[in-house]
Amino acid sequence: MTEHSNPLSTTVENPEPPSPMTAEEEEEAEVNSPGKNLPVLKWTKSVFETLLTNTQMPPEYGAMYPQEGDTAGDPPTGYVTMFVDFFGDCNFQLPLTVFVFEVLEYYQLRNSQLSLAWRRGILAVFQLSVSLGFFSFRQRDHTPKLMIPPKGMMKWKTKFFYVKAAAITATLQFRNVTGTIITENISVPRADTLDWFSRLWIIGWFKLDNRQLWVLRMMIGRLSWKARPVLREKNSEEDPLWRMFFPDFKGKVEILTCGAGEEGWNRTIISNFGMPDEAALNAVLPEGKGDLGAP
Incomplete structure (x- = not known):
C-alpha cells in the first residue's frame, strides 16, 4: 500500500463524496428532500418473513412489517427503522456489536440515519458525509483503500421494517442532517509507525451464509x-x-x-455484543409514530 503522512485538518460544511451522483441517487433526489418525503413501503411481507428466518432474528426483538403507505420515517413509538438491504448486502446483524455502538456514538448517529455507510470499512481513512437526508462515509483524500464495497444497492429506502428500540442497547443520538460536519484530524497509519499496518490487505465484501x-x-x-x-x-x-x-x-x-x-x-x-435487557424488550409501549426512531 502507498504510505501517506498528511492528514486532513480543515473544517467543512457537510462534505460530499467527490464522485457525481449515481443514476439511483439522481432518481431519488427528484422525490426526496433531505429527511422528508421518504418513499413508501415497496416490498412484500413474505420476503420480510424470509428475512427473519435467514438472519435468525430473535423474536423478542418484535420485528414488525410496516403498514401499507408507511415510510421509513413512520416507526411506531418505541421502535426504530431497519433497512432490509443492510442485512442482505452489508452483513448488518442484531444484536449489534460493541464496535458498531462505539462508531455510532462517536459520530453521534442513530443506525437508521446511515445509508450505504454499512458497506464501507468505518476506519480512520473514511470521513463522515451527508447526502439526500442520510449519512454515509466517503474515502478521505490521500488515503489507502482497505476495502472494496459493492455497488448498485437500488431502492433501499423502500425496503424497511421496524424493531423495538430496546434491541439497540446504546443511547444513540439523532444527528441533524443540516449540521456542520467537522473533518477529523486523525493521522493515517503507516507501516513505520504501526507494525500491524503492513499486514493489512485489500479485501472484498461478501454475504454471510x-x-x-x-x-x-x-x-x-x-x-x-x-x-x-x-x-x-x-x-x-x-x-x-x-x-x-x-x-x-x-x-x-x-x-x-x-x-x-x-x-x-x-x-x-x-x-x-450489546445484548438487550429482557425487561426493556417486554415493556408496554405507548401508541404513536416516530421519525426513523428519533426520540
Missing part, C-alpha cells in the same frame, strides 16, 4: 449450552473460526460438548 449466521447466533444467544462451535477444515484438528469467512473455505462446523468445568466458548464472545 446461513451456516455462518448459525454459528454467530449460537455464540451470542445460547448462553446455557455447555458446548461451543468447532471448525474443521482439512483434518481432524480444530481450525480458527474466522477461517469460515474466507471465500476458499471448504470445511465444516461442528458442536463440541465442553468437558467438566469448561465454559462454552460463546460465553467468551458475548461481551463483544
Whole structure:
C-alpha cells in the first residue's frame, strides 16, 4: 500500500463524496428532500418473513412489517427503522456489536440515519458525509483503500421494517442532517509507525451464509449450552473460526460438548455484543409514530 503522512485538518460544511451522483441517487433526489418525503413501503411481507428466518432474528426483538403507505420515517413509538438491504448486502446483524455502538456514538448517529455507510470499512481513512437526508462515509483524500464495497444497492429506502428500540442497547443520538460536519484530524497509519499496518490487505465484501449466521447466533444467544462451535477444515484438528469467512473455505462446523468445568466458548464472545435487557424488550409501549426512531 502507498504510505501517506498528511492528514486532513480543515473544517467543512457537510462534505460530499467527490464522485457525481449515481443514476439511483439522481432518481431519488427528484422525490426526496433531505429527511422528508421518504418513499413508501415497496416490498412484500413474505420476503420480510424470509428475512427473519435467514438472519435468525430473535423474536423478542418484535420485528414488525410496516403498514401499507408507511415510510421509513413512520416507526411506531418505541421502535426504530431497519433497512432490509443492510442485512442482505452489508452483513448488518442484531444484536449489534460493541464496535458498531462505539462508531455510532462517536459520530453521534442513530443506525437508521446511515445509508450505504454499512458497506464501507468505518476506519480512520473514511470521513463522515451527508447526502439526500442520510449519512454515509466517503474515502478521505490521500488515503489507502482497505476495502472494496459493492455497488448498485437500488431502492433501499423502500425496503424497511421496524424493531423495538430496546434491541439497540446504546443511547444513540439523532444527528441533524443540516449540521456542520467537522473533518477529523486523525493521522493515517503507516507501516513505520504501526507494525500491524503492513499486514493489512485489500479485501472484498461478501454475504454471510446461513451456516455462518448459525454459528454467530449460537455464540451470542445460547448462553446455557455447555458446548461451543468447532471448525474443521482439512483434518481432524480444530481450525480458527474466522477461517469460515474466507471465500476458499471448504470445511465444516461442528458442536463440541465442553468437558467438566469448561465454559462454552460463546460465553467468551458475548461481551463483544450489546445484548438487550429482557425487561426493556417486554415493556408496554405507548401508541404513536416516530421519525426513523428519533426520540
